[in-house]
Amino acid sequence: MLSILGFSMIAVFMYLIMSKRLSALVAIMLVPIIFGVIGGFFTELGPMMQEGVEGIASTAIMILFAILYFGIMIDSGLFDPLISKILKIVKGDPLKIVVGTAILSMTVALDGDGTTTYIITVSALLPLYKRLGMNKIILATVAMLSMGVMNMTPWGGASAMAMASLNLDASELFLPMIPVMGFGLIWVLVVAFILGKGERKRLGVVEIQHDHTNSAANSELAATTVSRDYRRPKLVWFNFILTIVLMASLIIDFMSLTILFMIAFAIALLVNYPDLKDQQDRIAVHSKNALAVVSIVIAAGIFTGIMSGTKMIDAMALTLVSLIPESFGPFLPVIVAYASAPFTFFMSNNAFYFGVLPIIAQAADAYGISAAEIGRASLIGQPIHVLSPLVAAAHLLIGLVGTDFGDLQRFAVKWALGTVTVMTIAAIILGVI
Template sequence: MLSLLGFAMITAFMYLIMSKKLTPMVAFMLIPIVFGIIGGFAKGIGPMMLEGVKDVAPTSIMILFAILYFGLMIDTGLFDPLIAFILKVVKGDPLKIVVGTAVLSMMVALDGDGTTTYMITASALLPLYKKLKMNPLILAGIAMLSMGVMNMTPWGGASAMAMSSLGLTSSELFFPLIPVMGIGLLWVLFVSFIFGRKERKRLGVIDFQDTFKEIASASEIVQSTELPEYRRPRLLWFNFVLTLVLLVCLIMDFIPLMILFMVAFAIALLVNYPNIKDQQKRISSHAANAVAVVSIIIAAGIFIGIMSGTHMIDAMAKTLVAIIPDVLGPYLPVIVALLSAPLTFVMSNNAFYFGVLPIIAQAAEAYGISASEIGRASILGQPVHIISPLIAAAHLLMRMVEIEFIDLQRFLMKWAFGTTIVMIIASLVLGVISI
């Protein structure tokens, strides 16, 4: 009976958010309360919710300050020299332009926000694509492939949700995936090389120095992405060193991630914008992105707390174990990795990571498979998820480059799925997931 109630709650949750009758945040808070009361758990539902919110609090704090930090770095102009350098190097060579598109989008995607990544990449490089009459599908496709891999960072969305729903830390879920992400990014560079070589063969290399100076100046790029007065070119090296130290400390994992980002953000904000009013403006400019993500994670704590506290998740896992053939049990990590691509394509990350993943992870324990392994497997499908029509940022990119979504999906689907397959193989070889 408890298992049936749990599956009914998941079904109701997925239906209401996928049909857009409720926002994910509202659904996370209200649906489990309703089903908890129906199940007769009204008396203990408060402590359950509180426990769930406590569990996701560290992840929420880390995401909040990671978004603020990388958003601040974009404001200061940390990536402007990279953009200017790429434009200077690529000039009229389609091959270099496509590879430069990949490098630029990877770097900008560090903040985990698809909207920012697409706006900066398209604004910087679309004039070059138009001048050379290059295929705009390549610009959009490479930017999305890069975002699909970079979205696996703990503050990128998928990893944060997986950590929250499974109660994992970044060292358990994300750190083992760093070399896998590296291989995924190398694959994206390889794909960009293939696309670029085809465009070079089709168009040749064009020398248009005067036009290049006109459309590719760094000042034009800066003006298209942020107000000039918020740039801090004199502090470029300070911001670079601070970011480098942050990333090194992140990899060494000797300080909790949330503390790292909190301290790094405080230092960056104080040094770059000592005036309090400027600080408030910079925080406000990124508040919408931060609140949108963090509020969902915190609300999901109620969902997780009630599912765990009522033992619905345990009952559902037992049912799932009874259904799964024993011969397939040991292969669950690979199965989850493969299914994560189509499932996150047709449903939101919220529905998959908070609705489906906890049940699978609980069932996997019966076969001696850890929740961290299932969590790592579950985010390998993000390169396919990123081209889902459910993602608002993707529609923004389509409007910017003036192409149809269906054309982009036809062009990119096999390459996006190929990226997932490459990362699955790398995960198996490196022992990140087992078979």
């Protein structure tokens, strides 16, 4: 009975958010409450929900301050020297331009926000692509491939949802994935080299004036990202060193990610914007992005709390285990790595990570496979997810580049599948899954 109730709840939840009858934020709170009442758990729901929310509070706080931190870094102009350097180096060589696109997009994507990544990358480099007559779909493809890998950071969305739904912290889920992401980024550079070499063969190397191109790109960049009043060019080295120290601290894992990002954000805000009004303005600008991600993570505490407290997740897992052939059990992480690609393409990350993933993780436990291992595997399909029409940032990219969604998907999907394959193989070799 609990299994039927649980699967019915998942089906209703997924239907409501995929049909846009309810927002994910509302559905993830109200649907489990309603099914909890139907299951006869009315008097026990309060403690269940409280426990679920408390379990993911630290993750939500970490995501909040990570988004704010990287927002400050972008506002202050941390990436401006990189953009200028790339524009200076690539000049009129299509090969260098495409590789530069990859380097810029994967660097800017550190903040985990596709919108920011696409705006900065396209604004800086689209004038060059137009000037040389390069294929603009290549620009969009390389930016998407970079975002597909970097979206696996805890503040990028997918990892945050996986941590929330499986009640894991970043050290369990994300840190082992860093070398896997490294292989994914190397693959993106390889793809950029292949595509760039093709464009160089088609167009040749064109001699252009750097100053004109650089000026055009930078003027468009300034118009589409942030007011120059908030740039802090004299603090670029300070911000760079602060970010490097933060990244190193994350890898060393000597302190919780939550505390590290809180401290780093406070330092960055105080040094870059000592004026209280400027601080308030910068926080207000980035609060929209932060609220969208953090609110859904906190709300997920109700969902996971009720699923666990009512034992629905256990009953569903037993049902799923009974349906999986015994010989397939040990290969579940690899199956999940590939299955997460179509799952997150045809449904939102919310539906997959909160609706499907907990069931798979519970089923995997019967084969001695940890929830962390299943969680890591579930992230590997993100390079396909970013190609989905369900991703709002993808529509922004299409508009910025001026291409057709179908054309982009047909061109990019094979390279995105390559990213999934490379990261899956790397994860297996490194013992991550």
